[in-house]
Amino acid sequence: MISLQPQPRAASPPPAERDYISYSAISMYQSCPLKYFFRYVAGLPERTVAAALVFGSAIHRSVEHHFTELLAGNEPPTLEALTGEYDRHWQETDVSVVKFGKDDDRESLGPLAQRMLAAFQTSSLAKVEGHILGVEEQLRGPVIAGTPDLLGRVDLLVETTNELIVTDLKTARSRWSAEQAADSGAQLLLYSELARPLAPRKKLRLQFAVITKSREPCVELHDVPVDRRQIDRTKRIVEKIWRAIESSIYYPAPSPMQCPTCPFRTPCRAWAG
Numbered sequence: 001m002i003s004l005q006p007q008p009r010a011a012s013p014p015p016a017e018r019d020y021i022s023y024s025a026i027s028m029y030q031s032c033p034l035k036y037f038f039r040y041v042a043g044l045p046e047r048t049v050a051a052a053l054v055f056g057s058a059i060h061r062s063v064e065h066h067f068t069e070l071l072a073g074n075e076p077p078t079l080e081a082l083t084g085e086y087d088r089h090w091q092e093t094d095v096s097v098v099k100f101g102k103d104d105d106r107e108s109l110g111p112l113a114q115r116m117l118a119a120f121q122t123s124s125l126a127k128v129e130g131h132i133l134g135v136e137e138q139l140r141g142p143v144i145a146g147t148p149d150l151l152g153r154v155d156l157l158v159e160t161t162n163e164l165i166v167t168d169l170k171t172a173r174s175r176w177s178a179e180q181a182a183d184s185g186a187q188l189l190l191y192s193e194l195a196r197p198l199a200p201r202k203k204l205r206l207q208f209a210v211i212t213k214s215r216e217p218c219v220e221l222h223d224v225p226v227d228r229r230q231i232d233r234t235k236r237i238v239e240k241i242w243r244a245i246e247s248s249i250y251y252p253a254p255s256p257m258q259c260p261t262c263p264f265r266t267p268c269r270a271w272a273g
């Protein structure tokens with residue numbers, strides 16, 4: 001469903017074996033080129049994983065279960081079934097490598113997850129109007145000239161009489177503003193190019209579904225306009241990033257937001273340039 005990596009990762013395959021690019025890889029290069037290098041080029045194993053990633057993936061797994069049941073023609077799962085999926089995700093995670101925040105542990109996150117899933121169940125997102133075409137649908141295609149195929153996983157694909165709706169699920173500390181949705185739109189704009197051939201005559205709709213991790217969680221939908229100029233701009237940005245990667249341009253981009261949970265802190269400090 002998502003591109004998060006909840007488990008500590010074994011060494012990645014060497015770049016020569018990759019014949020695709022993903023939005024998460026491109027996004028990682030944008031946030032820190034050296035982190036991209038450690039993961040995707042050097043293929044270093046990752047011995048720690050941020051609790052927020054595990055938590056987000058567990059919520060995604062629960063939501064995916066909901067939509068998969070609907071896709072199969074079954075009744076919506078109960079809250080107990082959704083929290084069961086959430087718990088299973090944690091059970092399958094090696095908690096000893098998870099980096100929690102100073103006020104978090106696995107137990108303290110459980111009640112929050114329950115409130116978020118309850119909010120999801122009663123939201124308009126959970127009551128799909130239309131025909132579900134795919135859940136966690138993997139799409140791949142040559143979207144940007146001069147770069148490998150783009151590989152994307154679409155959380156939810158729904159077809160209505162007039163529209164093809166591409167939904168990406170996010171968990172966030174607080175509500176997103178319209179600017180935040182627009183600023184995050186690159187992923188959906190790229191996915192629109194992969195999804196368009198599925199229903200070429202239908203209007204394409206792109207939306208983020210944001211579940212907040214607040215005391216009283218809420219679920220909000222944010223549309224991202226399908227703007228041709230923005231799509232082309234995004235493709236040109238990815239093309240330039242790909243050229244930088246091909247030219248082996250790597251450097252650290254330290255930030256207090258991402259360095260504390262980065263699994264490559266030790267090799268980063270040792271990196272001599």
Ligand code: SF4
Nearest residue numbers: 032252254259262268
């Ligand atoms: S520790 Fe910070 S600067 Fe170094 S690789 Fe990780 S994210 Fe980049």
